[in-house]
Amino acid sequence: STSEPSPAPSGSNRPAQPAASSSPAEPEAGAAPDLSLSLSQLIFGLWLLGAAAVLIWNLLSHLRFCRYLNRWASPVRDADILALYNALGDQLGLDRRPRLLSCPGLAVPMLAGLFRPALLLPENPPAGDALRFSLLHELTHFRRRDIFRKTLALWVRVLHWFNPLVWLTARTMDRDIELSCDESALKHLPPAEHAAYGRTILSAVSALTGAGRPQSVSISDSDF
Structure with a gap:
């Protein structure tokens, strides 16, 4: 007689397989952490370092200039200069005007301060038409709010310090602001005085080139 084949062992009788662990293996005790940086992190860190350097350099220059003004600047007391200053303010239609201060060490008159602007005169200011x-x-710079434009250009240089085209554009913008200011100022002078005005501005540019222009754009409210 033939014998029937014995049935295959059921699944319940098979040896159990160890379950695969779903959690990642824990690092061995004492293993050094992974400190590697991605390329994007390195680029961001480099950009942040450069932006901080440009910003800190400008802040230190500004604070040094503010300390100098706080120590040496004083209100102008000359009655003739004050009368001329107020007459020009009226001519430009200025209801609010910057403080008029005298400060030794300046080569030419200049406007400084973003939130508390002041028009600074050298200790020995020019006389006659040159002063006017x-x-x-x-005052035309003040009326046009050019100092805000220059502050904006400063922040653009901080954020895009790595781009030489931005620095070139900012320099061109500064030149265009000056030329536009001159064009606006000439509208308040008769044509016969345009040449004398131009000579005064060129003389001021020459003085700034020789003395080095201080940082005059304030990016924070100062006490001076």
Whole structure:
């Protein structure tokens, strides 16, 4: 007689397989952590370092200039200069005007301060038409709010410090602001005085080139 084949062992009788662990293996005790940085992290860190350097350099220059003004600047007391200053302010239609201060060490008149602007005169200011043209130029800057444009250009340089085209554009923008200011100022002068105004501005540029222009754009409210 033939014998029937024995049935295959059921699944319940098979040896159990060890379950695969779904959690990642824990690092061995004492293993050094992975400190490697991705390329994007390295680029961001480099950009942040450069932006901080440009910003800190400008802040330190500004704070040094503010300390100098706080120590040496004083209100202008000369009645003739004050009368000329107020007359030019009226001519430009300025209801609010920057403080008029005298400060030793300046080569030419200049406008400084973003939130508390001041028009600074050298200790020995120019006389006659040269003073009138200089005050007209700086008050025109104030009227046009050019100092805000220059501050914006500063922040663009901070954020795009790595791009030489941005620095070139900012320099071109600064030149265009000055030319536009001169064009606006000349509208308040008769044509016969345009040449004398131009000579005054060129003389101021020459003085700044020789002395080195201080940082005059304030990016924070200062006490001066």
